Amino acid sequence: MSTSQVQHHPVDGFTIIPVLKAFLPRTLPLLRRAQFPHRSPSFYITATFSPGTAVESLPQCFAVCILDRSRRPETEGWLFSSGEIEGRCPELKNNTENSSGSGSTPQQCPDCTRAILSLAKHIPSLPLPDSVHGEDNITKLLTQSRSDQPSPGQTSAKQVSTLDYSRHITNPNVMVVGTIAQFPAEILNSQGLIRTDLPGMDIPYQKFIFRTSDLRHVDTTLPDGLRWGQVRPQDFELVRSRTAIPRKDKTLALLPSVAIFREENSGGDSPVAWGFLGPDGSLASLHVEPNYRGRGLAKKVTTKILNEQLKVFDEEEGKSEQGWICNSDVALDNLESTGVARSLGGRPGWVVYWVRVNLEKAKALP
Ligand SMILES: [Zn+2]
Structure with a gap:
């Protein structure tokens, strides 16, 4: 499968924010990440469409990935696929994940898959920054820190050790993508891109949406x-x-x-x-x-x-x-x-x- 062209967007979010706003609430984590004013030198906004593309001119199937690997082992990437939007992708019929996460096998769309995999393939070509938490702190992180993954909670049946959440820090070939929806996660998983020996799709979270x-x-x-x-x-x-x-x-x-x-x-x-x-x-x-x-x-x-x-x-x-x-x-x-x-x-x-x-x-x- 050939890849789509990956485009870098301005890091101030000027071109990506209007697109993300058009697909709320699904795009909310990426929208907020693009709006968050503290941007490291290794903050990137990538997408499978050009900066300046109007919402009405977007391809039917596209993906956006926001990256900042400088805070490893905290969340390094946020990924959105237009296939998450019900009715958007012509190849996906009845794309309705049920809220319990135990839906049927998701259908796949070649264009959505191509968009997601293009962004994933692009990531290792970017320079890997040192973690702001410092190499000196790695041992400390491994022994006492926790990831910025939300806690499964004291009432959770699945007790994952804090070590599990952080032990990938010494391996720059492992990247944490956070708050990713089932549709793009399944596509990554179907290509064997998700490490199954580390916490991941075995710990589902329910996203709740509020209005102030x-x-x-x-x-x-x-x-x-x-x-x-x-x-x-x-x-x-x-x-x-x-x-x-x-x-x-x-x-x-x-x-x-x-x-x-x-x-x-x-x-x-x-x-x-x-x-x-x-x-x-x-x-x-x-x-x-x-x-x-x-x-x-x-x-x-x-x-x-x-x-x-x-x-x-x-x-x-x-x-x-x-x-x-x-x-x-x-x-x-x-x-x-x-x-x-x-x-x-x-x-x-x-x-x-x-x-x-x-x-x-x-x-x-x-
Ligand atoms: Zn599609």
């Missing part, structure tokens, strides 16, 4: 004795120790956050609840300390961070009647987080995975 207008009724007033703040650098160690958190200090420092502190110790005291927005705008690392659970704090943290911090990605969008569109990824068997998502008006969107792509195989694609 749904949250206007949520009261973010705190109980007596608690106050709002933001997660500070001195809190990062606690954050990492409490959740299957996501990210390393250098990344946490860039991410929007909110935290709840005890009022009486306004100085060096630790937060009792917190949440972050990931670089793709998803709600990440929501946590409430055990002694503070059952008081609705998770809902307040979620509401506060979405209402106040999504402006980092797109200030104008928040002024619309429906407010911002936002998302979170919850392991399918994490009933507690599923309950929080639903109580906030979250609607189940589609199933996503964090996969480890084998770039040696991608490079060898025809």
Whole structure:
């Protein structure tokens, strides 16, 4: 199968953002990643159409991949295929993944497949940056860190060790593609491009879609004795120790956050609840300390961070009647987080995975 031509788009998102907006909510993680203002020198936006292509002139079948490999072993790539859009691809009839992720064998379209594989094959031709987390930290990462994959959760039946999430860091031929939908994941998988010895399609996540207008009724007033703040650098160690958190200090420092502190110790005291927005705008690392659970704090943290911090990605969008569109990824068997998502008006969107792509195989694609 011949490949499509891969085009690089301006990293400020000028040409890709209008396209991504036209296919919401499916494109939401890529849209937010393109809007996130912190772009490393190895940030790339690639697509199988030229910059400046109007939405109405797009090919029926196309794909977009956003890359930043500088934060390995955190998520390095985000991939969207137009085959995810119901009715878009003429070759795909009844392309309706059911929300439980246990759909029938997906149909394949040669043009969609070509688009996805072209982008995958292009990745190993790009320069591999050093991880901002530093080579010195690799041992530390391997022993104590976790990936920025959302935690399968304490209630998850599938307990994957944190080592599993990070042990690919020493292998530059493995790349984490995050929050990828079933359709493009199946195409990568059908070509043997997904490492099956590392966590991947065995851990499905439900993507929930929210509108901040749904949250206007949520009261973010705190109980007596608690106050709002933001997660500070001195809190990062606690954050990492409490959740299957996501990210390393250098990344946490860039991410929007909110935290709840005890009022009486306004100085060096630790937060009792917190949440972050990931670089793709998803709600990440929501946590409430055990002694503070059952008081609705998770809902307040979620509401506060979405209402106040999504402006980092797109200030104008928040002024619309429906407010911002936002998302979170919850392991399918994490009933507690599923309950929080639903109580906030979250609607189940589609199933996503964090996969480890084998770039040696991608490079060898025809
Ligand atoms: Zn197609």
